[in-house]
Amino acid sequence: MLDALTAIFEALPYLLKGAIATSGIVIGAMGLGLVMGVHMAVGQVYGNRAVRWFVGLYVWFFRGVPVLVLLFLFYFGLFAIVGLNLSAFTASILVLGMTTAAYQSQIFRGAILSLPKGQLQAARALGMSDIKAIISIILPQALRFSIPGWSNEYSIILKDSALAFVLGTSEIMARSHFVASRTYHHLPLYITAGCLYFLLTWIGVRALLKLEAKVRIPGYSQ
Amino acid sequence: MDTIFFTDQLIPALNRGLVMSIKLIIPSGLIGLMLGIVIGTLRTFGHSAVRKAANGYATLFRGTPLVVQLFLLYFGLPNLGIYLDAYTAAVVGFILCSGAYHSEYIRGSLLSIKKGQFLAAQSMGFSTFKTMCSIIVPQAVRRALPGCGNEIIYLIKYSSLAYIITCIELTGEGKMIATRTFRYTEVFMVIGFYYLVLVTMASFVLQKLEVRLKIPGFGKA
Amino acid sequence: MTKPKKPILRVENICKILGGKEILKSVSLSLNKGELKVLIGPSGAGKSTLLQCINFLIPPDKGRVWLEETEIQNRKKRDLYAFRQQVGMIFQDFNLFDHLNALENVAIALRKVKKMSRQAARDHAVAELERVGLGDKITLYPAELSGGQKQRVSIARALAMEPKIMLLDEPTSALDPELIGEVLSVIRDLAQGGMTMILATHQIGFTRSLADEVLFMENGRIIEQGSPKDLLSPDACSRSWDFCSRLNELHEEGV
Ligand SMILES: Nc1ncnc2c1ncn2[C@@H]1O[C@H](COP(=O)(O)OP(=O)(O)OP(=O)(O)O)[C@@H](O)[C@H]1O
Numbered sequence: 001m002l003d004a005l006t007a008i009f010e011a012l013p014y015l016l017k018g019a020i021a022t023s024g025i026v027i028g029a030m031g032l033g034l035v036m037g038v039h040m041a042v043g044q045v046y047g048n049r050a051v052r053w054f055v056g057l058y059v060w061f062f063r064g065v066p067v068l069v070l071l072f073l074f075y076f077g078l079f080a081i082v083g084l085n086l087s088a089f090t091a092s093i094l095v096l097g098m099t100t101a102a103y104q105s106q107i108f109r110g111a112i113l114s115l116p117k118g119q120l121q122a123a124r125a126l127g128m129s130d131i132k133a134i135i136s137i138i139l140p141q142a143l144r145f146s147i148p149g150w151s152n153e154y155s156i157i158l159k160d161s162a163l164a165f166v167l168g169t170s171e172i173m174a175r176s177h178f179v180a181s182r183t184y185h186h187l188p189l190y191i192t193a194g195c196l197y198f199l200l201t202w203i204g205v206r207a208l209l210k211l212e213a214k215v216r217i218p219g220y221s222q
Numbered sequence: 223m224d225t226i227f228f229t230d231q232l233i234p235a236l237n238r239g240l241v242m243s244i245k246l247i248i249p250s251g252l253i254g255l256m257l258g259i260v261i262g263t264l265r266t267f268g269h270s271a272v273r274k275a276a277n278g279y280a281t282l283f284r285g286t287p288l289v290v291q292l293f294l295l296y297f298g299l300p301n302l303g304i305y306l307d308a309y310t311a312a313v314v315g316f317i318l319c320s321g322a323y324h325s326e327y328i329r330g331s332l333l334s335i336k337k338g339q340f341l342a343a344q345s346m347g348f349s350t351f352k353t354m355c356s357i358i359v360p361q362a363v364r365r366a367l368p369g370c371g372n373e374i375i376y377l378i379k380y381s382s383l384a385y386i387i388t389c390i391e392l393t394g395e396g397k398m399i400a401t402r403t404f405r406y407t408e409v410f411m412v413i414g415f416y417y418l419v420l421v422t423m424a425s426f427v428l429q430k431l432e433v434r435l436k437i438p439g440f441g442k443a
Numbered sequence: 444m445t446k447p448k449k450p451i452l453r454v455e456n457i458c459k460i461l462g463g464k465e466i467l468k469s470v471s472l473s474l475n476k477g478e479l480k481v482l483i484g485p486s487g488a489g490k491s492t493l494l495q496c497i498n499f500l501i502p503p504d505k506g507r508v509w510l511e512e513t514e515i516q517n518r519k520k521r522d523l524y525a526f527r528q529q530v531g532m533i534f535q536d537f538n539l540f541d542h543l544n545a546l547e548n549v550a551i552a553l554r555k556v557k558k559m560s561r562q563a564a565r566d567h568a569v570a571e572l573e574r575v576g577l578g579d580k581i582t583l584y585p586a587e588l589s590g591g592q593k594q595r596v597s598i599a600r601a602l603a604m605e606p607k608i609m610l611l612d613e614p615t616s617a618l619d620p621e622l623i624g625e626v627l628s629v630i631r632d633l634a635q636g637g638m639t640m641i642l643a644t645h646q647i648g649f650t651r652s653l654a655d656e657v658l659f660m661e662n663g664r665i666i667e668q669g670s671p672k673d674l675l676s677p678d679a680c681s682r683s684w685d686f687c688s689r690l691n692e693l694h695e696e697g698v
Pocket residue numbers: 461462464466484485486487488489490491492493613
C-alpha cells in the first residue's frame with residue numbers, strides 16, 4: 001500500500017508532463033476537427049451534389065473505421081506514401097482531428113438544419129451573398145447550438161487520445177504504462193492515469209459550459 | 223499488386239481475426255446492454271444509496287478511456303492476485319464500459335416517460351410488474367433504441383482495443399502481418415474495409431429495427 | 444328523484460399530507476348507484492388528490508373506502524388491483540398509452556388484466572370506441588388524435604373495463620373550447636345511461652343540468668354540499684355560487 005503511494009507520488013510529475021502532451025493532442029485535434037467540420041457541414045448542406053457525396057463518403061469512412069486502425073493506417077501507411085515524415089505526436093493530432101471532423105461535421109450540420117429557413121432568406125433579402133450570409137448569419141447561430149454536442153465530442157476525443165500511445169506518443173497512457181511495467185505497480189498507476197483523464201474531461205466540460213453561458217443570447221435557445 | 227499475398231496470407235488471417243472479433247462483440251454487446259438496462263433502471267428508480275452507487279459507476283466508466291479500463295483489468299488486477307486471461311479481460315472491460323453508456327440512454331428514456339402512464343395503468347388494475355412489461359418497457363425501448371444502437375456500433379469499433387491487451391482479433395492479426403511484411407497501407411485498408419462492412423451492416427439492421435418499431439409520436443419525426 | 448338507498452361507494456375521513464402540507468383534511472362522501480356527484484372548487488383545493496386517493500393511486504394517510512359493503516384493504520395488492528378494475532378513472536391530460544393505438548389502448552387492460560382473448564378484447568374495444576364515436580379512428584396513435592378524441596378514447600378505455608363507478612378528473616380542462624362539447628356529450632350519455640360517477644369540473648352549466656349533488660371543495664375540505672338548485676342559484680348565498688359566478692365572468696361557457 002505504502003510503496004504503491006510512493007510509486008504514484010514519484011511518477012506524478014512524469015505523468016503530468018504526459019497530461020500536457022495529451023492536452024496538446026486534444027486541443028490540436030479538436031481545432032482541426034472544428035475547421036474541417038464546419039467546412040464539411042456547410043458543404044453538405046449548401047454544396048452541390050459532388051460535394052455532398054464526397055462529404056458523405058468521408059463521414060461514412062471515418063465513422064466506420066476504428067480510431068486504432070486509422071492511426072496505424074495513416075502513421076505507418078498513408079502519410080509515408082504522400083511523403084510526409086511526421087512525428088507520432090503530429091500524426092496523432094492529424095488522425096484524431098480527421099476523425100473528429102467527421103463527427104463534428106454532423107453536429108454542425110444538425111445545428112444548421114435546425115435553424116429556421118427564414119434566416120437565410122432574410123439575409124439574402126438584405127443583399128448578402130450566400131457565403132456572407134452563411135458566415136455572418138448562419139454559423140454564429142449554428143455554432144452556439146453546437147456547443148453541447150461539441151463538449152461531448154471533446155470528451156470522446158480526450159479518451160481516444162489515449163490510443164495515441166500505440167504510435168509511441170509520450171502522453172498519459174504511454175507514460176503510465178512505461179512506469180507501470182518498470183515498477184510493477186500497474187494498478188495504482190493506471191488508476192492515477194484514469195484520474196488524470198477524469199480531471200481533464202471535467203475541466204474541459206466545465207470550460208465549455210462556461211463558454212456556452214457566455215455566448216448565450218438572452219431568450220434564445222433550442 | 224500480388225494477389226497471392228492477399229488470398230494466401232492476409233485474408234485467411236483477417237478472417238480468423240474476424241471470428242475472434244465477433245466472439246468479443248456478441249457477448250459484450252448482449253451482456254453490456256443487459257447491464258445497462260439494470261444500471262439505468264437503478265439510476266432512475268433506485269433508492270438513494272443504490273442510485274448514487276449506480277451513478278458513480280456510470281460516471282467513472284464514461285469518464286475514463288477504455289484502454290485504461292482494459293489495462294486495469296489485464297495488467298492491474300494481478301497486483302491484487304486476480305488473473306484474467308486476455309479474452310476475459312477484454313469482454314469484461316467491454317461489458318462494463320458499454321453498460322455505463324447504455325445506462326445513460328436507458329435512464330434518459332425512462333425519465334422521458336410521463337408519470338401519467340403509470341397512473342393510467344394502475345387505475346385500471348395493472349400490477350407494478352404488468353405496468354412495467356406492457357407499458358413502460360415498450361416505450362422505453364423505443365426511446366432508447368437510437369442511443370443504444372449507436373453504442374453497439376461503438377462497441378464494434380472499440381473491440382479493436384482487445385489487441386492491445388494481447389487478445390488477437392481482427393486488428394491484431396492484421397497488425398502482425400503488417401509488421402512482418404511492412405505492407406501497412408494495404409493491410410490496414412483491408413482491415414478498415416472489414417470494419418466498415420460490420421458497422422454498415424449493424425447500422426442497417428438497427429435502422430430496419432427502428433422502422434419496424436416506429437410509432438407516431440416516438441423518436442425523430 | 445328516487446334512488447336506491449345503499450351507497451355503492453363510501454369514503455370516510457380521508458386525510459393526506461403531501462410535502463408537509465395538509466392537502467386533504469378528513470374528507471368523507473358516499474355515492475349511490477346511478478348518481479352523478481360533481482366536485483367543484485378552486486385550483487389547489489385538493490380535487491385531484493381526493494379522486495386519486497379514492498382508488499389509492501395516492502395512498503391516503505388515513506381514511507377508509509368501501510365499495511359495495513366491502514372495505515378496500517390497500518395493503519393487499521391483489522384486492523387493490525381487483526378494486527381498481529371496478530373503478531374507472533379519467534385524467535385531465537388523458538394519459539393514453541403513447542405507444543399503443545386507440546384500439547390497443549382500450550384492449551390492453553382487457554387482455555393483460557382481465558385475461559380476455561385477443562379477439563374478444565378487440566371486439567369489445569371496437570364496440571367501446573364506436574360508442575364514443577370513434578369507430579373510424581381505431582388504428583390511430585395518440586400523437587395522431589386531437590385532444591377531444593384522446594379524451595374519448597380514454598373514456599372508452601375506462602368503460603371497457605365495465606366499471607361500477609367512474610372518477611373523472613377535469614376531463615375537459617385540457618381541451619380547446621371547441622372540443623369540450625364532444626367530450627361532455629359522451630359524459631352526458633353516460634350519466635343518462637345510469638353510470639355512477641364523481642366528476643371534478645369547472646363546467647357549471649353541465650353541472651347544473653346533470654348533477655345529482657354538488658360538492659364544493661376548498662382547502663382540502665368539502666365545505667358545502669347539496670343539489671345544484673340549492674347551491675348554484677343566486678339566492679343561495681353559497682360559497683359555491685360565489686365561486687361559479689366568478690368563473691362565469693371569466694369565460695362564457697358552451698354547454
Ligand atoms: N406530490 C405533492 N407534493 C406536494 N404538494 C402536492 C403534491 N401534489 C399536490 N400537491 C398540492 O396539493 C394541493 C392540491 O392539489 P390538487 O391537484 O389535488 O388540486 P386540484 O383541486 O385538483 O386543483 P386543480 O383544479 O388545479 O387541478 C395543491 O396545492 C398542490 O400544490
